Amino acid sequence: MSAAALPLWEYSVPAGTHWSGLLRRGVALRLTDLNGGANCAVIFFNPEQKLERYNMPDTLKAQHTGLITRGHCLYSDMGRIFCSVVADTVGWHDPLCGVSDAGLARRKYGESHYQQQRNDMIRNGRDSLLVELGKYGLGKRDLGPTINFFSKVTADAQGRLSFHPRHSKAGDSVDLRFEMNTLVALSTAPHPLDPDPQYRPGAVRLTALRAAPAAADDYCRNLCPENQRGFANTERYTALA
Amino acid sequence: MALTTSKLDPASAAIDETCLAGEPWIRTIRCGQVFRILDLEGNQAVDTLFYSAHDVEEHYSATDTIMRQAALYLTTGSVLYSSEGRPMLTIVADTCGRHDTLGGACAAESNSVRYALDKLHMHCCRDNFVLGLIECGRQDAQAAKLGLGKRDLVPNINFFMNVPVTPEGELNFVDGISAAGKYVEMRAEMDVVCVISNCPQLNNPCNAYNPTPVRLLVWNPQ
Numbered sequence: 001m002s003a004a005a006l007p008l009w010e011y012s013v014p015a016g017t018h019w020s021g022l023l024r025r026g027v028a029l030r031l032t033d034l035n036g037g038a039n040c041a042v043i044f045f046n047p048e049q050k051l052e053r054y055n056m057p058d059t060l061k062a063q064h065t066g067l068i069t070r071g072h073c074l075y076s077d078m079g080r081i082f083c084s085v086v087a088d089t090v091g092w093h094d095p096l097c098g099v100s101d102a103g104l105a106r107r108k109y110g111e112s113h114y115q116q117q118r119n120d121m122i123r124n125g126r127d128s129l130l131v132e133l134g135k136y137g138l139g140k141r142d143l144g145p146t147i148n149f150f151s152k153v154t155a156d157a158q159g160r161l162s163f164h165p166r167h168s169k170a171g172d173s174v175d176l177r178f179e180m181n182t183l184v185a186l187s188t189a190p191h192p193l194d195p196d197p198q199y200r201p202g203a204v205r206l207t208a209l210r211a212a213p214a215a216a217d218d219y220c221r222n223l224c225p226e227n228q229r230g231f232a233n234t235e236r237y238t239a240l241a
Numbered sequence: 242m243a244l245t246t247s248k249l250d251p252a253s254a255a256i257d258e259t260c261l262a263g264e265p266w267i268r269t270i271r272c273g274q275v276f277r278i279l280d281l282e283g284n285q286a287v288d289t290l291f292y293s294a295h296d297v298e299e300h301y302s303a304t305d306t307i308m309r310q311a312a313l314y315l316t317t318g319s320v321l322y323s324s325e326g327r328p329m330l331t332i333v334a335d336t337c338g339r340h341d342t343l344g345g346a347c348a349a350e351s352n353s354v355r356y357a358l359d360k361l362h363m364h365c366c367r368d369n370f371v372l373g374l375i376e377c378g379r380q381d382a383q384a385a386k387l388g389l390g391k392r393d394l395v396p397n398i399n400f401f402m403n404v405p406v407t408p409e410g411e412l413n414f415v416d417g418i419s420a421a422g423k424y425v426e427m428r429a430e431m432d433v434v435c436v437i438s439n440c441p442q443l444n445n446p447c448n449a450y451n452p453t454p455v456r457l458l459v460w461n462p463q
Contacts, residue, residue, distance in 0.1 A: 056303070057345020057396050062354050064413055066343070066406035077367075077394075079350030092410065096313070096343070098304025103326050140298040140324060144395050155406045159313035159339075192308045230354045 008208040013040075013188050014119075016201035018128035020135060020185040022047055023178045025238055028086065028211035031204055032173040033150050037166035038202025039191040041099045041125045041146035044074065044082040045183040050138060052076045056095055056145035062226040066155065068093040068147055071223040073230055074176070080234040081227075082182045084220035086211070087175035090168050094148040097161070099125025100192040109199040122199050128187035136183060149174055150202075151191040163193040177211045177220075179234045242338035242418075245317040247426050249275060249460050256459035262452030263364050263441035265373025269294050269383040270429045273462035275333065278437075279424040280401050282453035284417030286440035287400040288346045288366045290393075291321060291329050294432035297387040299323045303342050303396040313406060315340040315398065321427070324395075329433050334426035337419045341399040343406070344414065346370065347442045356444040366438035370394055373436065384434040399440075400425055402447060414447045 008027065012034065013019045023029050031040055046052035055077040063072055070088040073081040105112075105124040112122035129143055150168035153161050190201050214221050214231060221231045251257055255274075260266040262285070270276050271294075278287050293299035305322040307313055315321070317335045320328045348367035352360040371391050378385035401419035406412045441452050 051391055055345065055351075055396075057343055058348070058351045058354070060412050061344055061404075061414070062351070064411060066412040067410035075351075075354070077348065077350070079348070079354045096304070096406075097308040098302070101326055141300070141392050143324070145304045154408055154410065155313050156408060157405075159406070161307070161311040161313065193311065226354050229358055232358060233350070233353060 008210065010205060010207050012203055012205045013186070015203045016123050016189050018123070018132050018187045019206070020132035020183065022181065023184050023208070024181050025178055026211060026213065028175050028177045028209045029184070030173050030175045030207040030209060031149055032207065033168045033170065034203045034205055036168060036170040036202065038150045038168055038188060038204050039194065040149040040186055040188055040204045041129065042149060042184060042186040043129065043144065043146050045138065046076060047181055047183040050136065052078045053142065053144065054082060060095060062230065063224055066096065068095050071220050073220055073227050074147065075230060079230065080237055081179045081230045083176040083178045084214065085174060086177045086220060089172045090150060090174060092152040092167065093174065094151040094153045094191070095145065097148060097153055097192055098145050099129065099187065100189060101126035104192060108197065123189055125187045125189040125192065128189055129185055132185035148191055153193060161193065163191065163195065165194065165196065179214065180238055242316065244336050244338055245334045246336055247277070247334035249277070251458055253460065254458040255461050256457065258457050259454050260437060260439045260457055261454050262439050263369060264439055265369050266437040266439065266457060267373055267377045267380045267384050268435055268459070269381050270433050270435050270459060272429050272431050275426060275428050275460045276435065277424050277426040277458040278400050279456040279458065280419045281421060281456055283421040284401060284419050284448050285453045285455055286402045286442065286448055287455050288397045288438040288440050289400055290395065290397045290436045291433045292387060292389060292393065292436070293323065294383055294434050297389065297393070299325050300393060300395050301329060301398070307342055313342060315342060328430040330427040330429050332425060332427045337401055337423040337425060339403055339418060340425060341402040341404040343412065344399045344402055344404045345396045346394070346438060347440065352444065360444060363443065364441045366440050367394065369438040369441065370436065373438065381434070387434060414445060417447055
């Protein structure tokens, strides 16, 4: 293995828990579903100006997509790209459904308290992300849509949604190449539309890797003219970084 | 698509105003009041957000609205959910048949991505929202108490816009299904502040490149 391919660091996020951290331009983060059927709800902020955050509508309409997979860029509300999806063995990640909350989790799984269950207690996506956001002075007003990596939700002609259980297999992974410094917060709680009445979250391994800047012929940059302009905006922002 | 009409008479409305294209409209709507948005000339995008009138931290949530009803589009019977999972409004009449939850608002910066880098200067919903919120005391003293700002601009509803997602996951802005005189009406389930940007977009065929006024009416509980 070449030095460039050695991970900068690795961390396995246990099933149903949460994590946050800074990913810098020039680093790629690989998310790996360790046991199959995981869900990993992720949001992004600019750590230098936290009013700049992941924007679901701008991401979807720029790329004319209702799913996330290889080639897609994840946009901020300022016309810039936090990260681009440079590899994906899954093929479909859900950007539409957000996260569960305490009320939904209680109705689906019943009461759960740390007093009895210790760290096996049921955590929900909203509270988990609020914990991570709170560490940076962010709160409920700042919590918008997530990308639910490893989960697939499709819409029929009337817009009715269907969740596809255990869409992702053990060992499936997706690589996010960061195009600007990005604060990442994530939860591995189950997807809110997962019909499984048992609380069975999945663990996700994070692997940080060195990543070369996007070349002129980069697949994500050239997926559509919109992404070429998104890269131009981002490279203006990072020009002196 | 089932269309539902309303029996409410504009002559008895407590509020009956027109919002021109490219301008904001901000009003408090009380629990039980009925709110109608009327597309005066057809296929006008009405970018709309709601906040709890008493808690700046509780806002309309596109993902809660989508996920809790397992449905992407809004029409009669749809509930608009808050970030706390509570019903904010319920759509009680709709002569258009489908409204968008995914397209969000145009912004100078997103226009530079979607259309061309030199579109950055053009008027847009986000600029309209930001200035509308900074100056919202001019329109509604209750709304001004919340201290809303850019931070609170979460993904909005686009009334009268048609943004389908195919079973294969493609998303497109397609020709509108609205027309002059079509309307959508909703009952407030809590006290809310309604914040509208009547969209000034000139780069998208979904409004025939022609932003137009809308009429906004509020009735007291019947």
